[in-house]
Amino acid sequence: xxxxxxxxxxxxxxxxxxxxxxxxxxxxxxxxxxxxxxxxxxxxxxxxxxxxxxxxxxxxxxxxxxxxxxxxxxxxxxxxxxxxxxxxxxxxxxxxxxxxxxxxxxxxxxxxxxxxxxxxxxxxxxxxxxxxxxxxxxxxxxxxxxxxxxxxxxxxxxxxxxxxxxxxxxxxxxxxxxxxxxxxxxxxxxxxxxxxxxx
Amino acid sequence: xxxxxxxxxxxxxxxxxxxxxxxxxxxxxxxxxxxxxxxxxxxxxxxxxxxxxxxxxxxxxxxxxxxxxxxxxxxxxxxxxxxxxxxxxxxxxxxxxxxxxxxxxxxxxxxxxxxxxxxxxxxxxxxxxxxxxxxxxxxxxxxxxxxxxxxxxxxxxxxxxxxxx
Numbered sequence: 001x002x003x004x005x006x007x008x009x010x011x012x013x014x015x016x017x018x019x020x021x022x023x024x025x026x027x028x029x030x031x032x033x034x035x036x037x038x039x040x041x042x043x044x045x046x047x048x049x050x051x052x053x054x055x056x057x058x059x060x061x062x063x064x065x066x067x068x069x070x071x072x073x074x075x076x077x078x079x080x081x082x083x084x085x086x087x088x089x090x091x092x093x094x095x096x097x098x099x100x101x102x103x104x105x106x107x108x109x110x111x112x113x114x115x116x117x118x119x120x121x122x123x124x125x126x127x128x129x130x131x132x133x134x135x136x137x138x139x140x141x142x143x144x145x146x147x148x149x150x151x152x153x154x155x156x157x158x159x160x161x162x163x164x165x166x167x168x169x170x171x172x173x174x175x176x177x178x179x180x181x182x183x184x185x186x187x188x189x190x191x192x193x194x195x196x197x198x199x
Numbered sequence: 200x201x202x203x204x205x206x207x208x209x210x211x212x213x214x215x216x217x218x219x220x221x222x223x224x225x226x227x228x229x230x231x232x233x234x235x236x237x238x239x240x241x242x243x244x245x246x247x248x249x250x251x252x253x254x255x256x257x258x259x260x261x262x263x264x265x266x267x268x269x270x271x272x273x274x275x276x277x278x279x280x281x282x283x284x285x286x287x288x289x290x291x292x293x294x295x296x297x298x299x300x301x302x303x304x305x306x307x308x309x310x311x312x313x314x315x316x317x318x319x320x321x322x323x324x325x326x327x328x329x330x331x332x333x334x335x336x337x338x339x340x341x342x343x344x345x346x347x348x349x350x351x352x353x354x355x356x357x358x359x360x361x362x363x364x
Binding site: 002003004007008010011012013014016017018019020021022023025026028029099100102187190191192193 | 207208211212215216219220223224233236237238240241242244245267270271298301302305323324325326351354355358359362
């Protein structure tokens with residue numbers, strides 16, 4: 001049979017150890033935000049590489065038909081516009097340090113989420129339509145001399161790949177992205193809430 | 200390192216252990232206690248300039264920690280406290296010793312208390328003065344004394360009950 005004093009001395013004998021320093025703690029908190037920033041940057045990087053590669057084809061290859069040039073031109077333009085939109089979004093979360101200005105960062109994070117949603121919904125279909133038109137024009141010349149079965153295979157593969165990207169891949173990406181940003185928003189709201197209530 | 204960083208480091212170094220113990224007592228889980236510690240000190244960092252020095256800084260930090268603990272489990276929709284504690288006790292069977300068993304029993308007993316009582320008793324166990332606990336929990340000192348007496352009895356009873364099993 002133990003009395004409260006025994007329980008208290010047992011509690012005090014249980015030494016707990018904080019395994020983190022103040023600097024590490026702030027760094028760790030920043031990491032979660034940085035991972036979203038890094039992913040956004042990688043996304044932009046990938047688009048820039050695509051833009052450069054497709055532009056290079058336009059510059060270094062000579063095509064006989066104007067449809068090929070127009071097709072590649074449309075694809076390059078679509079990629080460029082989408083990259084600029086991605087960059088504008090990235091700036092929403094890249095300029096603010098949430099450990100210093102939590103309120104401002106939370107507002108930007110909300111804007112980022114809405115903007116991201118638009119980019120992968122309405123604007124995405126405009127992007128897909130432009131890319132598809134580009135490919136159709138591009139294929140006029142490039143597939144012309146191939147066997148019919150090869151033409152059909154390439155066309156089928158392209159269509160299926162685009163459908164896959166626009167449906168399953170896009171939805172999975174959007175779901176993951178939404179969950180990640182929702183978690184961050186919820187956390188920052190919780191962190192800010194106590195002081196908003198007291199203000 | 201600027202002045203704010205230095206001040207924060209000082210505050211963190213002198214308070215983090217007590218706050219971690221409070222969070223550990225509340226959740227019974229080191230990982231969750233770490234999350235709570237991080238959230239508490241993020242709030243401290245972000246609101247350091249709002250601290251008015253009307254009370255001790257440790258009281259202010261405790262108040263933040265208590266609020267953080269109370270909202271954390273609900274908003275994260277985490278597992279019930281009992282399940283957490285049970286899993287921790289099970290996972291620590293390798294480190295079995297009489298003292299570890301007693302400590303596990305103590306955390307299990309604390310977990311059976313109400314959320315607010317858990318936090319109050321943790322501060323009592325850490326020997327915080329009653330006037331500070333009253334300020335942190337927002338209860339008058341008179342009422343707090345009565346409540347602490349009741350929680351102490353309940354905890355002792357729970358602990359002895361579990362020890363007999």
